[in-house]
Amino acid sequence: MQKVKRAKKSAVLDKQLTAGGYRFTSQRQHVYDVLMGKRDHPTAEEVYLRSKLGKPEISIATVYNCLDALVKCNLVKQVKSERVAVRYCPNMKEHSHFYCEGCGMVHDVDYKPTAHQVQLPPGFQASQYELSMRGLCSNCANKRS
Numbered sequence: 001m002q003k004v005k006r007a008k009k010s011a012v013l014d015k016q017l018t019a020g021g022y023r024f025t026s027q028r029q030h031v032y033d034v035l036m037g038k039r040d041h042p043t044a045e046e047v048y049l050r051s052k053l054g055k056p057e058i059s060i061a062t063v064y065n066c067l068d069a070l071v072k073c074n075l076v077k078q079v080k081s082e083r084v085a086v087r088y089c090p091n092m093k094e095h096s097h098f099y100c101e102g103c104g105m106v107h108d109v110d111y112k113p114t115a116h117q118v119q120l121p122p123g124f125q126a127s128q129y130e131l132s133m134r135g136l137c138s139n140c141a142n143k144r145s
């Protein structure tokens with residue numbers, strides 16, 4: 001588990017939180033730093049465990065509250081998949097996700113499907129495209145071969 005550096009007030013974070021109607025707090029900064037520190041799409045529970053390393057006094061309720069604020073202010077997005085808990089991703093560039101069935105890790109894939117690649121039913125307008133892929137990551141694929 002990697003160490004999270006001491007939170008420094010980030011101007012971007014401050015600006016985005018204010019724009020979203022939220023106050024800047026050192027907890028929100030901390031939770032954001034935790035997400036940026038290791039971009040492996042942790043669940044709220046995992047974010048909580050990592051946040052405790054630098055801020056032992058933080059509670060799970062506070063972590064949920066911080067994640068909620070970060071999501072609402074477009075600093076982090078929720079990654080939902082039917083079978084697992086909601087995960088959090090600080091990569092705000094449009095991208096797709098690869099779910100490894102071996103180790104359960106979620107990886108970013110730099111691929112964004114576009115309107116002309118997808119046949120939508122007539123009259124439908126998509127505001128977001130996200131492709132989800134499943135299979136084995138390179139580590140797991142190597143282990144099996």
Ligand SMILES: [Zn+2]
Nearest residue numbers: 100103137140
């Ligand atoms: Zn894997």
Ligand SMILES: [Zn+2]
Nearest residue numbers: 089091107108
């Ligand atoms: Zn992602």
